[in-house]
Each structure stands twice: as C-alpha cells, then as structure tokens.
Amino acid sequence: MNKFDERYEIRLANMSDIDNIMNFIDKYWREGHIMSRDKELFKYEYADGDNLNFILAIDKNTELIEGIFGFIRCSNTEDPKRKDIWGSMWKVNDSHDNIPFLGVELAKRVFTLTGCRTHIGNGANPNTTVPLRRLFFGDKVVKMKQYYLLNSYIDDYKIALIKDKNKAISTIPTQNQTNLQEFHSIDEVKKHFDIESIDAIPYKDNWYVNKRYFCHPYYKYNVYGLADNTEKVDALMMTREVKYNGRKVLRIVDYIGNHKLFAGLSKKFDRLIKDNNYEYIDFYTYGFDEESILKAGFKLRIDDDPNVIANYFEPFVRENVDIWAHYKIDGTLFFKADGDQDRPNQFVQN
Template sequence: MNQFDTRYEIRLADSSDIDLIMDFIDKYWKKGHIMSQDRDLFRYEYQDGNQINFILAIDRKTQLLEGIFGFIKCSDTKDVKKKDIWGSMWKVRETGENMPLLGIELAKRVFDITRCRTQIGNGANPNTTIPLRRLYFHDRTVRMRQYYKLNPDIEEFKIALVKKRPVILQENHSDTKIMLLNSINEVKENFNIESINSIPYKDSWYVNKRYFCHPYYHYSVYGLKNQCGKVGALMMARVIECNGSRILRMVDYMGDQRLFSGMRNTLDKIMKEMNLEYMDFYTYGFEKQYLWDAGFSYRSDDDPNIIPNYFEPFLRENVDIWAHYKLDGTMFFKADGDQDRPNKRMEKKQGGQGEL
C-alpha cells in the first residue's frame, strides 16, 4: 500500500456504483452531461458484466467518491499482449482536501487493474489532459487529421462553409469494389477481424458492439474487396442529417489501407446517389496518399473552409481532436473511445442497422 491507499479505497467499479458515478459526473464533470442522464447509454459504454469500467477513489473516512477514471475496451481479448483500452472521463473533485496528484494515481492504476498493453486517449483536452500525459506518462501527443471530399454537384452548402474548393489530385486508376455487411455474422463470413494486428487491437466482439449494437446510431459496415474479390478491409461510416442536408462520416477502418486508394469512383457514386454535401474522415496514422488517391483533401490550418465536427448541437466551426499514445504504429479514428456518441438524449433506433 502507498499513501493513496491509506487515504482512499481505489478499486474497479461494479454495477452497484452506477448511480454514484452518474451523480459524480453531473456534479463535478458537467451538469446535465449525457452520461449523467442516460443510464442505458452509460451501461452500453461502460458496463462489462457486473464490472463497470471506471477506476474509483473513495475516501475511507467520509465514504465520498473523490475521483474517477473511465475507460473503454478496444476488444474482449484475454491476451495481455493485445489488450488495449481507451481512456475516457477523468476527474477528481476540486477541493483543497484531496491529496495532490490523485488524478495521476488513478490513471496509473488503470494499468495494474486492467493489465492492458497500452492506454490510448483521443478527444483529449489540449489544455489539461495533453500536458499531463506528456509530463507524467511521457506519452506522445498528436492532433488528428481531418480529410474531406466535397460533392462537386452541390452549389449551396448548408453544413460546411466552403470558401474555396480544393484542387483534387490526379485520379488513381485502381477501382475498389465494396459490399455492405449487415451483421457481425456477415462480417465474419467475409473477413477475419482477429487477424489484424493493429494498435489498438480490435476484435469481432468490439465491431459487433460498436457498430451493430449501438442503441442510438445507425452505422454502415462495408467490406472493401481486393483484386481477388475477397474482402481485405472494413470501413465503418455514419450518415448525419442537419439543416436539411446530409453528410457521410468515415469513422473507422480495419485492414489493408491500400484498398481505400481505389475508392474514388465508388464514393463519388454514393455521394451523387445520396446527394451528400461532403464526406469526411478524421484519422491519425492512416497513409495520407491513399486518402488523396480517393479524392480527399486535408483540412490544414491554412484551409479557409469549415468542415464541422459537432452536431449535437450543431456548431459551424472547425474542431481539432487531440490524442495521446505510446506505442509505434498506434492509429486513431473518429469512432474510437467515446468520441462518436450522442451528446443529448434521443429516441433509440428501431430495427437493425441503417443502410446507405
């Protein structure tokens, strides 16, 4: 036991702690936050059997909850060499009575308690979390890159603010075919998820939970076919409707990145058929040449256009997403961790996965 254990009970939460954690989020994270209001969403994100994926610090004298560190599993593997997690809500009650660096101690304990290979963070606050991860954990910190592809047939943009259409690079002559996969069984029949040794490691359990079983959002899971006609990669996407218009967001990708370079014609067809304003793709670690080949442009600091990220509520502004990691080859996508989730209460989706 160290000095923190003398003062606090630091442990993994269980289902009996749900109300306690939700109340803490409402009082000390943000009043009315969705995770303090929607119990079903909270359980979807953090419950794993009777376990709740939060590290708690409870004062031994007062029995008050003083700090939380939430995390989300990237897979259901028991292999510690592949067991990765995303950090989530990280907060210590701001009083002068708590021990200094209690929050840092909670973040350190997650390694011992979960036995994870690595703990990754995306959507991190650049003013607080990012400098703390650099200082105390020696993490590498990066800003995710947002790429976008405008519909050339759209004259009036209602979601994006387009001041200058980017110059599209010369077309790549490869042509990747895709197929819509409507269930995790169809995915398994066509693609071996577990064979992809990515960082973070994602498995069938994760893909099923994240994209086929989400309580509110409809995702489309596509198989990208190689020259032999076999699925060599998965692409996950979500349609967003706003201001009488719609866009498509690529939120995850698994497998051979080279197949994305041949997606230009297919994506142009989808864009035209759905009358999309644009498509966008937040990522870090994805080969940029393949995105350019598919007709995407990078939203650099010098780009005069606005490609929004927030829709609940809608904010017409550019948003930088910051991330931290340790291991070489770590990749980030928009739906990783708790980034692509509702920010307000909504009706649960009906039926199965929506289709494009």
C-alpha cells in the first residue's frame, strides 16, 4: 500500500468497464477517437476473456476513472520468462486534482498486475512518453528505421513524393533466392513453421499470429513462409496492401524467424511490384539485420531524405513519419504492426 492506494483503486479492468473506458478516451484522450466509438474494434484489441487489458485508477470517493494504462499481449503464454506486452493508451485526467505521477504509477503496476517479463513501447510520443520512460524506468529509446523499395518502372508517383529517384534506387546484388509460400490459416502455418520455437523479444505465438493476421476485423493481411532451397520454412513475413488515390503500396508489417532469408527476396519483391503496380514496398523495423534488408534492394530513409514515403493513410498525409519506441532488454525487435500501430484510425458507421 502507498499513497496511491489510499486514494485510488488500481486494478485490471473487466468487461463491465468497457463503456466507462471508452467514454474516458473520448473525453480526455481525443473526442471521436476510434477507440471511443468502435466497440467491436475496442474488444478485438483489448478483450482478454472476462478481462480488458487496461489498468485503471478509480477514485474511491467519486468512483470515476482518473487514469488508464492500456496494453496488448504479444502472446497467450503465462510463462513469466516469455510473457511480453506492448503499451497502448496511457492517460491521466489532467483536469482533476490527481496525485502527481499517477500515470507513472499505473505503468509501474503493469508488471505486478500482469506478470509480464517486459513492457515494450511502439509508437511512443516523443514529447511525453519518451522522456517519462527514460527518467522513471531507465528505458532505451530509439527511432524505428523505415526502409523502402521503390518501383523503378514508373515516373509518376501519387503516394510517394520522389524528388531524387537515383537516391531511391539501389543495385540489387545476386543472392541465393528465398522461396515464398503464402499461408491462408494458422493451421497451414503450424504445418510448416514452429513459431513458438523462435527465441525472440517480444515472444509471439500461434495465438497471436492467428488473432492479429488471420482474424483482424477490418484489415486483410498476407502471411508468407520463407524458405531456402531446402524448402524448409524458417521465417514468417506479414504484409498489408494499402490503396490511395488510385495507387497501391505494400507494407511489410511483421517478421518472425531467420532474418537472413529476407536478403534472398529481391527478385520476389521485384515481381510483386511489377505484378501489382505498387509504388513502393516499405518496412518499418528496429533490431532487424540491416544487411539482409539492404541486400534485398531496400534503401534506408534518412533524416534529410529528399523523398517522401508516406506512413499515414487514415487520413492520408504525404510526409515522412518517425516512429519512436522504447524497450528494456537488448535485442528487442520492433515492427510496424506491433502493439496498436497498424489499425484503423477512422470510424466507419455500418
């Protein structure tokens, strides 16, 4: 017990809290935020049996929610040596006279209330979350890297803004070719690849891949197995096609397994670009083997890059975007679809 427990009930949320949390988001996070309006998406992201993956601070006198800390599970395991979580919505009601650093206290409680090994942040606000994680938790803070493979067969780009095409095109060295096999269900994945044998941080399992990529309520993802010439699948790659303004791009949003196989995909990526007329393929990541990405023909978008490789599509914003992340354990990997980053941002009324 401490001063926070004297004033607040701090606990994991349950399904009966859903309306109050959504109202809190609408009032104190942002009015009209999709998580305050789309209950089905909210439940998809946060429901966990009878619980919701939120830690709440409820004022004992008013019985009102004064702070929330949302999180998303990377797996369904309860093994404390493998249970990792991503942080999500983190907010305290600033209009009330709450105890200072209530939000920090909620973030601290995540370890005892969930039993997780580590809490990872993807899409962290550089002005608020980043300094707090550094100061109070000693987290390492990084900017994710965005790599892109431009369609060199066209000159008219409507999604990308290409001011220097020569800088965007790289000579692709000859590599041992990696084979791609698309999987259409988690059962197909299980037949060819043992996700749960991959020792990575965060630890992802079959439950996560099935929920995230085969059962998403709005987005369609493609899940590929990567194999060398022995035809043994040794990695998974997840992608999502995005359309805007009559054009398309392909986004690599997750990867599990042997990084080296990525290097052998140069011809496959070139064929995907040609067959689908993608303006580009992009890949946000941190911790991935960079040599393998460059060998596949990708370019790293640099800070003063003259070219714009868009990240926001709902609504579309034609500008480069930096994604910040924080972590504790060396070797932690980050991808675009981790946490709550690759999800709808605009509510569509049925």
